[in-house]
Amino acid sequence: MAKRNVKGNSDKDAGMNKAMMIGAVVIAVLIIVLLIMFFNPVSRAKRMDISELDSKCQTIDYDAYISAPEEYKGEYVKLRVQIYQKVNDRLFNVYTAAEGETDDDSWMGEHYLLNDDRHPQDPELEEGLIVTVYGRCAGLQKMTAAEEGGANGLPSIDVILIDFEGYVPEDGSAEALSE
Numbered sequence: 001m002a003k004r005n006v007k008g009n010s011d012k013d014a015g016m017n018k019a020m021m022i023g024a025v026v027i028a029v030l031i032i033v034l035l036i037m038f039f040n041p042v043s044r045a046k047r048m049d050i051s052e053l054d055s056k057c058q059t060i061d062y063d064a065y066i067s068a069p070e071e072y073k074g075e076y077v078k079l080r081v082q083i084y085q086k087v088n089d090r091l092f093n094v095y096t097a098a099e100g101e102t103d104d105d106s107w108m109g110e111h112y113l114l115n116d117d118r119h120p121q122d123p124e125l126e127e128g129l130i131v132t133v134y135g136r137c138a139g140l141q142k143m144t145a146a147e148e149g150g151a152n153g154l155p156s157i158d159v160i161l162i163d164f165e166g167y168v169p170e171d172g173s174a175e176a177l178s179e
Helices: 002-039 041-045 052-055 062-067
Strands: 076-084 091-095 111-115 130-142 154-163
Touching: 002 091, 052 076, 052 154, 062 154, 076 111, 076 154, 111 130
Parallel strands: 111 154
Antiparallel strands: 076 091, 076 130, 091 111, 130 154
């Protein structure tokens, strides 16, 4: 009788030890994920106010970015762009203004891809919209489109913040917005 009791207790102890180990692993993974999110440069940049972010941004040479994308990867940039095409929910084909183009024109200057991971995407980017994008250079990125441009891909920007500059939604229901 005593042996069964001892064996029953050891089975209980083993089950408890297994549960404690699983709990410890879950807590360790959670801590690692939180640390990565906290120290990730894009996550950190999203916590900055617009003036601090603006001071980190630089103007980059488009041709130099295309020819040596790794040298620019991770650099903060600010671009004024027109949304040309919504490729999917998170990827947008955009252009800067060419010399002499106004806000009333269809822009066809420098060609970029925007990776928009804002959560939530409110307001949403719409084709034809002109916005100022604060982001980080993400290297060259390919997309499937009829007119992709560069054979090696296009310069891409990971969006940190979008200034909608007085945007009014298509239904006209809201006042001017700026994120």
